[in-house]
Amino acid sequence: MQAKEASAILASHGIKPTLQRIAIMSYILEHRIHPTIEDVYNGLVANFPTLSRTTVYNTLRMFSERSAAQMITIDEHRVCYDGDTHPHPHFICRKCGQVFDLMGLPMPVCPSREEADGFMIDEAQLYYKGLCPDCSTTTVED
């Protein structure tokens, strides 16, 4: 129950803290496994029966637009979100599909406009793909 922390994050990004927004922010802060829209919706709807998927979509999109969360497009099939806005690489396992943080690995700094041929960069995402430790030891099956 990090409603306090969630509210503080919303406030610090100029987002009015409604019940839904606090619930959604709390959810992605507690579940650091890069939940999808569906994950968030399913995780919350039991204790929040009136919640709608639309609100989850709108809210998470808004969070990422205001840098209160990261939108992750590493999985071609669906978007997922990361409540940790600290830049860090992500990894997706080709076998189990899970998305992991790779906190130990370096993340390139956003190049300046001069370094980047006139492109104004405001965000970077580094995605790695392969096999996670669990799936790479079980190389026998499949």
Added chain:
Amino acid sequence: MQAKEASAILASHGIKPTLQRIAIMSYILEHRIHPTIEDVYNGLVANFPTLSRTTVYNTLRMFSERSAAQMITIDEHRVCYDGDTHPHPHFICRKCGQVFDLMGLPMPVCPSREEADGFMIDEAQLYYKGLCPDCSTTTVED
């Protein structure tokens, strides 16, 4: 008309060079603007009336699985492809939506399994977001 080059690339990746595959590979070699499925289909169907979208989907997916092309998921709305398999960063403009190569910028090398906490990495994608030179000079409108 780089059918020769396209065939060679297919062959070097163990892909049987059918008419459709050569046409699709040629298309992404000639159009280095990261075409979507729809782009490829529209670009080819005029000269290849029997071509189906399904074949474009299947073929490009297969190309990326066999490392004959890169699947790019920088745009949350749709996947696009890059015929250049040389690792390099990509950039998407938040305003015009175009995807660009950033050849001048460095690309992290895939970390070894030891460096990556047991994760077996076989591919890396580095995505930058922001405003492209054209859209960032036209900052007045919008």
Added chain:
DNA sequence: ATGGGTGCAAAGGATTTGCAACATT
């Protein structure tokens, strides 16, 4: 009463699937 926030149902779009027709060895 005004404006933002929410939620429902419907629409929209991208992608995949099932299967039959074809080609190729």
Added chain:
DNA sequence: AATGTTGCAAATCCTTTGCACCCAT
């Protein structure tokens, strides 16, 4: 014959849109 390839139509699934309702200021 056997195998791999293609293409159509339908199905699926994710996401967005339009609009009405509600709540707080």
